[in-house]
Amino acid sequence: MSTAFVLLGLLARGPRHGYELKREHDTRLPRTRPLGFGQVYATLARLTRDGLIREAAHEQGAGPERTAFMLTDQGQAALSTWMSSVDEPAPYVQSTLLAKVIVALFGSDNTKAARNYLMAQRAAHLARMRELTTMKSGSDTPIADVVAADYAIRHLDADVRWMQTTLDRVDALHLEVAHD
Amino acid sequence: MSTAFVLLGLLARGPRHGYELKREHDTRLPRTRPLGFGQVYATLARLTRDGLIREAAHEQGAGPERTAFMLTDQGQAALSTWMSSVDEPAPYVQSTLLAKVIVALFGSDNTKAARNYLMAQRAAHLARMRELTTMKSGSDTPIADVVAADYAIRHLDADVRWMQTTLDRVDALHLEVAHD
């Protein structure tokens, strides 16, 4: 995942220790996948092993002992490569929605279950989209939150549109899929 | 993930062994995340442990020894619950795109890297969309492939639209994010 690179990015602003990184992650990347403390330290260990970061300081000052990390030259290079590199769009689909529809079709001799699911899921998506739209337009919502909400809304909308066209194709799909 | 439930779904049509499940997965769910043999057997082991499937037969007939599995009542129940249950739309975003843009913004004193990335990635997405559209309209393309391609196209389109609006917000986002 990109967690490792996000940490590298945070470390580009100067040495940090694990706890700080976790908090900065939460404020800089709101509404993204929650990051556990355990995960931060595990990732830092891997990055150290791979030579992308190294210990900058062991402090035993105020509070518990803590270890700050900093980028190595290699880490700096890896970070800028990552930032400027275009990602190949995924060659495959990874979607629970799609899986459910297909499973619902070959598990049954009619298309009722699939249709019901598609309509119910569509309603849930629309409800969430309304929620996000309200939140987004709050006057004091940080821009980072707006950008993330926008991402979510666009993809929920993509799902909804896909569900609509799939609803129309469900009979044809059933014939193809149910056939041995 | 939904891999476990997809296997349950395949087993709903009758007892199968691992190798068969892997092949059926590939034909029934084309263009989805590749499923390794190792993963199939590991998942079957977990499902057995959890009482959702059980061994149906040990055959030592033609070819290597093989073990067929079948659904238990509990597994049957778990499958139909899963099929008909609506998924809560994800409460957070998980996107390399979003992460890259934000990291590119707080790692620099200008917005150039972020802009360049957004434009290049947009081009890559559009290219892939054209590819998928061509493939989709092939006269002999199975419907399952069309449905999967449609899913991919809709989400690539969602990304592209997000990248466009984000391009307009990049300055505001930079101010917010670069500020300590």
Place this chain on the structure above:
DNA sequence: GGGAACTATTCACTCAGTGAATACTTGGCC
């Protein structure tokens, strides 16, 4: 001085995913 909240890290564990290894069978080819 007692307790709650915050700072900071570690540990044990499970799941997901990858690639190679093993082993037996079938079919084609010279």
Place this chain on the structure above:
DNA sequence: GGCCAAGTATTCACTGAGTGAATAGTTCCC
């Protein structure tokens, strides 16, 4: 007849991602 490639079927060892609890010291306030 003998050999090799491809197909069938499963297992193993390993890495990475992610979760939740445990540990331990500090600060602050009543």
